[in-house]
Amino acid sequence: MDNKLIEKAWKALDRLRIELPSWGFANTGTRFGKFVQPAAATTIAEKFSDAAQVHQVTGACPSLALHVQWDLPAGSADVGNVQALSRKYGIRPGSINPNVFQNQDYKYGSVGNPDPAIRRKALDHILDCVKIADLLQSRDLSPWFADGSNYPGSQNIRKRIEYFAEGVREIHGALKPGQRFLIEYKPFEPAFYHTDIADWGMAYLLAKKAGPQALVLVDTGHHYPSQNIEQIVAWLLHEGMIGGFHFNDRRYADDDLTMGSIDPYQVFRIFHEIRNFEWETGHRADIAFMIDQSHNLKGKIEAMIQTVATAMELYAKAALVDQAALAKHQSKCALINAEACLKDAFSTDVRPMIREWAQSKGLPADPMDAFRQSGYQQRIDAERHERNMAAVSSYA
Numbered sequence: 001m002d003n004k005l006i007e008k009a010w011k012a013l014d015r016l017r018i019e020l021p022s023w024g025f026a027n028t029g030t031r032f033g034k035f036v037q038p039a040a041a042t043t044i045a046e047k048f049s050d051a052a053q054v055h056q057v058t059g060a061c062p063s064l065a066l067h068v069q070w071d072l073p074a075g076s077a078d079v080g081n082v083q084a085l086s087r088k089y090g091i092r093p094g095s096i097n098p099n100v101f102q103n104q105d106y107k108y109g110s111v112g113n114p115d116p117a118i119r120r121k122a123l124d125h126i127l128d129c130v131k132i133a134d135l136l137q138s139r140d141l142s143p144w145f146a147d148g149s150n151y152p153g154s155q156n157i158r159k160r161i162e163y164f165a166e167g168v169r170e171i172h173g174a175l176k177p178g179q180r181f182l183i184e185y186k187p188f189e190p191a192f193y194h195t196d197i198a199d200w201g202m203a204y205l206l207a208k209k210a211g212p213q214a215l216v217l218v219d220t221g222h223h224y225p226s227q228n229i230e231q232i233v234a235w236l237l238h239e240g241m242i243g244g245f246h247f248n249d250r251r252y253a254d255d256d257l258t259m260g261s262i263d264p265y266q267v268f269r270i271f272h273e274i275r276n277f278e279w280e281t282g283h284r285a286d287i288a289f290m291i292d293q294s295h296n297l298k299g300k301i302e303a304m305i306q307t308v309a310t311a312m313e314l315y316a317k318a319a320l321v322d323q324a325a326l327a328k329h330q331s332k333c334a335l336i337n338a339e340a341c342l343k344d345a346f347s348t349d350v351r352p353m354i355r356e357w358a359q360s361k362g363l364p365a366d367p368m369d370a371f372r373q374s375g376y377q378q379r380i381d382a383e384r385h386e387r388n389m390a391a392v393s394s395y396a
């Protein structure tokens, strides 16, 4: 590889940051049950400790997304504890995720619920989360609304749009300057007939109604099969409306599989759209890259390391695209040449170059091997085994 290309890829790696999800270290499962792992994290301290392991070997994950109900069950009273853990493990608190989907009250929705008392409860929780984000100096508030309905005619879809419009305006009104409100969309599950924020168009419209600090969050798992996700990304970039990603991979639905495990070219194409935008405009796209994965079968820390390594490879490959040549080929409709700009970059084996980059930063050349050698996994297997085996995992 020539030096210019290496320099481009190294620069890209220097700035790549990916946020880890606290829930990715905990026992999670399918709706039919959980496969409990002996080493899963069951406390917020363990989640910080595990995240720090991933950051230590990759150097790319300085922050941890928090799900308030799971990680700060006492709300703002838990902020001090989180700050202490953050200092202890050298990991920043990342995006703050309210939880308006788990409590019994939210059976028929949260901010879109026809019952004003339940809407109020959901909004109050989200407003608390804005405060928590402020106290923790976390920039992004990142709620996911599971709201929807299961049967035709059972809910008034337009009324629920109004409830959401009012709700997001109120949330936006509570934001401090500099905070961002990321609106995530998902076409189905847990609701199976209609979901109130089903796609990027709905998320975009609600973000516009909310105000200038509201942006769209793209969870790669939340799309229909064969949907062109990079086109959605290109539109949101064009409109200045993309705030962040939840990365994971899918084959059928919201499978939460390891990023790039099914379709690495998809992730590459997303990264390419972002880099192409930056090259053309000269502006850096301010997008939070976050992982949203549940590893039910793979070891949780290893799965995160594998994810980050994949992200680095695909991001480095995207940095190799010859943007000037591509623009020229596109303007002349030189189809094969234009496509080859992407294919050539994607087919380059960047792994040796990433190993050199890592060593130049004092990081291990092989992060997975470094983690395996560290003995951390064996230690937590032994320490956490008993508590995890006592956990309930049944579906019915």
Ligand code: RM4
Pocket (backbone or CB within 6 Å): 023, 097, 144, 184, 186, 219, 246, 254, 292
């Ligand atoms: C949802 C969605 C949210 C995540 C939850 C756990 O499908 O992706 O972002 O917080 O799962």
Ligand code: MN
Pocket (backbone or CB within 6 Å): 144, 184, 219, 246, 292
């Ligand atoms: Mn998500």
Ligand code: MN
Pocket (backbone or CB within 6 Å): 219, 221, 222, 254, 292
């Ligand atoms: Mn999801």
